[in-house]
Each structure stands twice: as C-alpha cells, then as structure tokens.
Amino acid sequence: MEKNTSCFFSNSSPNLVITCFVAFITIILVRFLYVIYRTGKPLNKRTPQQTLSTLIVLGSGHTAEMINLLLVLQKDRFTPRFYIAAATDNMSLQKARVFENSLADSGVKGISAEFMQIYRSREVGQSYVTSVWTTLVATAHALWLMIKIRPQVVLCNGPGTCIPLCVIAFIFKVVGIRWSSIFYVESIARVKRLSLSGLLLYKLQIADQFFVQWPQLQRKYPRAHYVGCLM
Amino acid sequence: MGEARDGVQVKRVVFVTVGTTCFDALVKVADSQEVKDELYRRGYTDLLIQMGRGSYLPTKSTGDDGSLAVDYFTFSSSIADHLRSASLVISHAGSGSIFETLQLGKPLIVVVNEDLMDNHQSELAEELAERKHLYCARPLTLHQTIASMDLNCLVPYSPGDATPVAKLINRFLGFPEES
Numbered sequence: 001m002e003k004n005t006s007c008f009f010s011n012s013s014p015n016l017v018i019t020c021f022v023a024f025i026t027i028i029l030v031r032f033l034y035v036i037y038r039t040g041k042p043l044n045k046r047t048p049q050q051t052l053s054t055l056i057v058l059g060s061g062h063t064a065e066m067i068n069l070l071l072v073l074q075k076d077r078f079t080p081r082f083y084i085a086a087a088t089d090n091m092s093l094q095k096a097r098v099f100e101n102s103l104a105d106s107g108v109k110g111i112s113a114e115f116m117q118i119y120r121s122r123e124v125g126q127s128y129v130t131s132v133w134t135t136l137v138a139t140a141h142a143l144w145l146m147i148k149i150r151p152q153v154v155l156c157n158g159p160g161t162c163i164p165l166c167v168i169a170f171i172f173k174v175v176g177i178r179w180s181s182i183f184y185v186e187s188i189a190r191v192k193r194l195s196l197s198g199l200l201l202y203k204l205q206i207a208d209q210f211f212v213q214w215p216q217l218q219r220k221y222p223r224a225h226y227v228g229c230l231m
Numbered sequence: 232m233g234e235a236r237d238g239v240q241v242k243r244v245v246f247v248t249v250g251t252t253c254f255d256a257l258v259k260v261a262d263s264q265e266v267k268d269e270l271y272r273r274g275y276t277d278l279l280i281q282m283g284r285g286s287y288l289p290t291k292s293t294g295d296d297g298s299l300a301v302d303y304f305t306f307s308s309s310i311a312d313h314l315r316s317a318s319l320v321i322s323h324a325g326s327g328s329i330f331e332t333l334q335l336g337k338p339l340i341v342v343v344n345e346d347l348m349d350n351h352q353s354e355l356a357e358e359l360a361e362r363k364h365l366y367c368a369r370p371l372t373l374h375q376t377i378a379s380m381d382l383n384c385l386v387p388y389s390p391g392d393a394t395p396v397a398k399l400i401n402r403f404l405g406f407p408e409e410s
Contacts, residue, residue, distance in 0.1 A: 042403045052404065064327055072397040077406055091251075153404070183400055188391070189326040191354040209403055211396055214358070225399060229391035231330040 028174065035173045040208050040223075043181065052181075054078040055151035055169075058085040058092035059159020062187045065230045066157050067099050069185065075103060080112035082149045086161045087117040116145060118161055139164045150178040157185040158195050170206050185211040186224075188231050192216050244277040245270055245299075246317035248310060250325045253284040256370040257323060257342050258303075262289035267299045269377045275319065276300060281307060311335075319382075321373070324352035329359065333388035339365040340376055364388045 058066060070078075081100075085092040093115045100113045121135040142164035154169050156162035162184075172178045184207040186198045191214045194202060201207045202221055210224045218226035247261045260266055261280055270278060280289050280303040294300030307313060310328075314320060314335050321340045322328040332339045341356040353367075360367035363386040368376040401408070 043405045049405075061325065061327060064330070068391070069393045069396055072393045073400070074406075077401075181404060183403075185396060187326065188330070189351060189355045191358045193351060193354070195351075209399060211399070213391075227395040227399070230393045230396065231326070231334075231391045 031174045031176065035170065036205065039205055049152075051077060051079050052152040053080050053082070053149065054153040054155060055082045055084065055146075055149055055165065056096070057154070057156035057159065057162040057165055058083055058096060059089065059157070059161060062158050062189075063092040063095045065185070065188060066155065067095060068230050069155070069157075070099065075108055075111075078153060080114070082151060083113065083115045084118050084145065084161065084165065085115075086120045086159065088120060088123065089117075093117065118142060118145060118165075121160060121164065139168075142168055146172065147177075152178065152180050154180055154182045155185075156183075156197075158187045158190075158197055160197055163197055163200060166201060166206050181209075182207045183209050183211070185227075185230070186213065186217065188213045188229055190214070190217065192220075194221065240276065242277055243275045243318040244279055244316060245275045245319045245321060246279050246281070246313050247321045248281040248313075248328055249283040249285065249323045250281075250328050251283055251306075252323055252325065252344070253286075254323050254342075254344050255285040255287040256344065256346065257321070257373075258282045258285050258287050258289060260342075260370045260373050261321060262287075262301070263374075265374045266377065267301070269374045270319075271299050273377060277302070279303070279313065279317075281305070281310065281313065324356045326352075326355055329355065329365070330388075333359075333364060334390055336387060338380075338382045338385055340373070340380070341365050341367050342373060343367065343369055345369060359388075362386065 056066060056070070083093060083096040096115060100111060104111045119134070119138040119141045121138040122131040126134070146165060146168045150172070151169070154166060156166065166182055169180045169182055173180060184198065184201050186194055190198065194217065202210055202224065210221070211227045212218050212221065212224045213227060213229050215226055218224050247257065249257055258280055261278065267278065276294065277300045280301070282289070282303050282305055289301060289303045291303070292298065292301040311331065314332055314337060317337055319340070320332045320337050321342060322332060324341050324343045329339070329341060341360070343350065343353040343356055356365070356367045359365050363384060365385065366376050366380050
C-alpha cells in the first residue's frame, strides 16, 4: 500500500509542477496581452485620482525641455515627484532642484520632490564587452529604484537612462505591481529621425503617448502626437 | 564701424560658444585671421570665445591696432549674460545653446561639428535655417557666411509652448480640463 501511495505521489508531482508552470505562463501571457491592449488607451474616467506619483527621467541637454513641460503641468496633480538622472550627469538634477526650489519660493504648497541618480548602462565610448556587465548593474539599480518609487506616471524625453525604467514600468503593469501611464516626449533636436530611446519605445509600444515636436516625425511615425515646439 | 559717440566707442561683441563640448574646429576657425578680418569688416569690435573642453587656445588681443579685440574663457556659470551683451552669436549646434540664443532675440550662426559621430544636431540647425531663424555653417564656410549674411532677413523665433502636451496628458489621465 505504502509503495503504491509513494508511486502515485512521485508520478503526479512532476505533473503538478508542469501544470502550475503552464498556468503561470498563461496568466502572465494574458496579463501581457491585456497591458498591450490597454497601452495608449486613456485611463478609466470613472475612477479619477487626485494625485499621481510621478517619475521624471532627466538627461543632459534636454532638461530644459522637461522643465518647460513641468511648468505647465499642475503641480498638485503630479505629486510626489521623483527625478532620476544618470550618475555621471551633474547638471540635470541641479536644474531640477532649482526648479523645485523656485516652486517653493513662489508659494506653491505641498512641494514633494526627491532626486536620485541611476547607474548608466553604457558611457559614451565604452567597450561593448564591459557594457554587458554595466547594463546588468544599471538594470538591477533601475529595478531597485522602481520598486521604491512605483510611480503612476512616467515622463521622459530621450536619455538612454529611461529605457530600463520604462521597461520595468511596463513589467510592473504586467505583473500587477503598479499600473502606470508612460509619456515620452521626443526632444526638439530630433527633426527627421527619432533617437534610439524614442525608436525603442515607439516600436515596442511601451509608451502610452508618444509626442514629437516636428511634423516630419509625425508623418513618419503616425502613432505619435505632433505637439509643436516646446522651447 | 564702431562709431564714436562723445569719444566712446560702441562695442559690438561677437560671442562664440561651444557649450560643454569640445569643438576645437570652431574655436580655431573663429580665431583665424580670415574670420576675424571678416567680422571686423562687418563692424564688430570684440570677439569673445567660450571654448569649453577644447584644447586649442586662441590668441588674446586688445584690438588697439585697429583690429578685433579677442578674449576667451572655458566655462561660465551664466552664459545668458554673455549672450545678452552680444551683437552676434556663433554657436555649436546644441539645442540648449540654440534656443537660449533665439529666445533672447540675438542673431545666430550655428556651426555644425562635422567630427561628431551621429550628427543629428545638424537636423535641427538645418531646419531652423530653412525657416530663416538663424544661419547655418560648417567650420570651413564660416567666413563666407559672415561675409554674405544679412541679419535683417532673419525671422524672429516665437517661443514654443508646452501646453498642448499638458492638455493631452491631462486628458489621458482623466483630469478635468482647466477652465
């Protein structure tokens, strides 16, 4: 009797594992398809929220454009704000700090902003061999930061640092950790061709809304919204 | 020419900027006799070069001998002041420099750095040149551009507006429209 029981058990155990595995994969696949389906569709208006935690990804050279956008967004809706820039980029976070300070000075209440640095996947000119390791480190760091922040809104406009963060935001949507709306504004310097970050986010359809500042790009990438120059 | 008013010469400063980049080709050509002569002929009195991370050092000059006064520095905490006091700006093709200058309403010649690998910067410079907001040149053609430019032909640049983006974002997130 015992022998039969143990045989039965050892036969069904791998089946059980396989069944669980298949069920798991199916759930993930369904979630994945659901997220793809909902990407780009406006949020459900029946449950509007008062405030949305916002992640702002900054990059050298294009910080001024992002600040221009933040100036016209209602600060009490997009709060708390988390600014991330690459660890080797000194000026972007400084500009963001100046911006937040000016908000506080002009009497805007309830300022809540945090500033963080993230490791870069690859420095300009770095060898591709060492880049594999640094990209893994950067991705792990991005994951760590995203778990801490779990933003509901992601704003980015070009730097490579936004890719791991946006991909992780997308994964969080699939896995159910946090639903977020991802907005990408291609830089004003991009007139005829998208940046690599922009191209990736556009093709992979990770961004909910993709904005371009020149009509030539909107003709080439029809799912993008042409919004004119921000500067 | 620098006109004398009660003995005081009116300064017309040409400000050359490379931002945070290294753009020796521009610094070198701005310091070349060809370009300096051309600027002097067009009525400028001073040449101020912000050379950034470059290694080429221009030659300073007081300009007392009837030529351009030349000075240079590496970085400044406030480029804006230098832009404001300039009569002509010659800049690398970085979007920050370009728009900061255009928003101050200063005449601008953008010089594209041909040594850059992926030169998307030239797209912006060429587009704005097509719309007559600035002149676009390469280091080797700078003196020709200076000689032939007509600053009265330049069209003032109207500042951009981020509110269309904000509207779309708010609508997407279900926030009510601003009244």
